[in-house]
Amino acid sequence: MSHIIHRALRTVPLKAVSAQGITITDEHGKTYLDGSGGAAVSCLGHGHPEVLATLHAQIDKLAYAHTSFFTSEVSEALADNLVAHAPAGMDRVYFVSGGSEAIEAALKLARQYFVEIGQPERTLFVARRQSYHGNTLGALAVGGNEWRRRQFAPLLMDVGRVAPCYEYRDRRADESQDDYTKRLLAEIETTFQQLGPERIIGFVAETVVGATAGALEPTPGYFKGVRALCDRYGILLIADEVMCGMGRTGTLHAVEQEGIVPDLMTIAKGLGGGYQPIGAVLATSKVVDPISQGSGLFQHGHTYIGHPTAAAAALAVQQVIQRDGLLPQVLSRGAYLRAALNDRLGTHAQVGDIRGRGLFMGVELVRDRADKTPFDPALKLHSHIKAQAMRNGLLVYPMGGTIDGQTGDHVLIAPPFIATEDDLDQIVDRLANAIDTALLSIKE
Numbered sequence: 001m002s003h004i005i006h007r008a009l010r011t012v013p014l015k016a017v018s019a020q021g022i023t024i025t026d027e028h029g030k031t032y033l034d035g036s037g038g039a040a041v042s043c044l045g046h047g048h049p050e051v052l053a054t055l056h057a058q059i060d061k062l063a064y065a066h067t068s069f070f071t072s073e074v075s076e077a078l079a080d081n082l083v084a085h086a087p088a089g090m091d092r093v094y095f096v097s098g099g100s101e102a103i104e105a106a107l108k109l110a111r112q113y114f115v116e117i118g119q120p121e122r123t124l125f126v127a128r129r130q131s132y133h134g135n136t137l138g139a140l141a142v143g144g145n146e147w148r149r150r151q152f153a154p155l156l157m158d159v160g161r162v163a164p165c166y167e168y169r170d171r172r173a174d175e176s177q178d179d180y181t182k183r184l185l186a187e188i189e190t191t192f193q194q195l196g197p198e199r200i201i202g203f204v205a206e207t208v209v210g211a212t213a214g215a216l217e218p219t220p221g222y223f224k225g226v227r228a229l230c231d232r233y234g235i236l237l238i239a240d241e242v243m244c245g246m247g248r249t250g251t252l253h254a255v256e257q258e259g260i261v262p263d264l265m266t267i268a269k270g271l272g273g274g275y276q277p278i279g280a281v282l283a284t285s286k287v288v289d290p291i292s293q294g295s296g297l298f299q300h301g302h303t304y305i306g307h308p309t310a311a312a313a314a315l316a317v318q319q320v321i322q323r324d325g326l327l328p329q330v331l332s333r334g335a336y337l338r339a340a341l342n343d344r345l346g347t348h349a350q351v352g353d354i355r356g357r358g359l360f361m362g363v364e365l366v367r368d369r370a371d372k373t374p375f376d377p378a379l380k381l382h383s384h385i386k387a388q389a390m391r392n393g394l395l396v397y398p399m400g401g402t403i404d405g406q407t408g409d410h411v412l413i414a415p416p417f418i419a420t421e422d423d424l425d426q427i428v429d430r431l432a433n434a435i436d437t438a439l440l441s442i443k444e
């Protein structure tokens with residue numbers, strides 16, 4: 001028996017024992033292609049020699065020093081590197097250990113900003129359905145993932161809720177893409193007005209939605225419109241790029257492709273590439289200056305913020321990405337992956353949509369392509385796909401559809417940036433087989 005509280009408590013998962021490049025090996029010696037980098041984490045793959053060497057050197061020199069006493073050379077260098085590559089004006093960094101912590105810190109920075117500038121009546125966040133921002137209580141509150149929230153709902157703060165930007169499901173047949181975008185923006189504005197814009201702290205959204213909807217891209221102009229609305233009502237825009245950021249979509253930050261600069265942006269996962277747990281909030285001086293000039297104290301903190309070993313891993317990962325020109329490679333390999341998915345699954349009777357950007361792709365499954373009816377969530381198609389993919393030696397990230405039919409089962413594919421075209425062919429091949437086998441098993 002395992003003493004660990006595993007997520008599915010009655011099941012002890014396989015033990016991973018080693019990993020190299022884009023493969024992971026389990027306790028039985030079986031290897032898996034890491035087609036999702038875990039959960040869009042392992043951007044450089046596993047066992048990268050330079051990252052490991054940097055890590056070892058950092059541990060020898062300074063593994064940890066608490067930030068109430070010290071900063072460290074390496075965390076300062078990482079912050080410099082992140083700011084040098086951040087959207088213009090995002091020149092402050094707050095380090096944490098992961099994505100949920102980054103969201104919590106962003107929510108609190110945003111709230112404290114308004115307290116410091118004399119608008120304490122701002123107490124509300126607005127966020128979208130079909131979103132995931134993490135599992136801690138603040139992050140769960142802004143997240144729109146109903147099954148994750150249900151049991152904890154009485155503990156969560158109230159959040160204004162608007163539609164996601166989900167063209168495949170929500171654009172009407174008689175509506176242009178532009179009109180759809182305008183309809184979404186109008187709903188956001190109406191929500192701001194109904195809640196009272198003077199009560200709203202921030203609008204929180206994933207630039208490209210990850211786990212809850214499978215690489216859901218915004219329509220052109222959507223985020224420009226959101227930015228304009230936030231500016232009109234003095235509301236902060238918080239972009240959650242924990243999953244879609246740090247190069248996954250082909251630019252370091254997905255907001256670059258939207259032509260906007262958020263006030264706060266959360267990053268994690270690919271920041272440290274899985275070599276260490278690390279996340280961060282990138283912030284504009286607009287948000288941070290009133291706090292530093294006011295009380296001078298951000299009322300927040302965790303034991304492991306600015307952890308030197310984690311910072312060293314992240315700096316090494318980012319330097320390899322920059323030196324090896326991996327972002328253009330994400331775009332070219334992403335185009336290859338998209339074409340391979342389209343070739344193999346584009347006309348599949350149960351594949352409703354293939355979408356995404358860079359090496360961040362999603363496949364949505366439907367019972368009926370014509371009317372986009374999802375499978376009954378009780379069938380747990382996504383679990384069957386995951387299990388069969390593992391039997392096929394493939395790790396991908398399938399998630400279930402929602403009971404209200406707002407999304408179908410979908411699979412997220414997010415391989416390491418170093419995946420070759422041959423690796424991508426293998427991933428698509430094993431995935432297509434897993435989908436077909438899983439579909440057969442739910443028919444029986």
Ligand code: PLP
Nearest residue numbers: 098099100132133134210242243
């Ligand atoms: N935000 C987004 C968009 C995520 O996808 C996730 C995790 O999947 C989180 C936040 C939470 O990150 P973590 O699991 O590191 O706490």
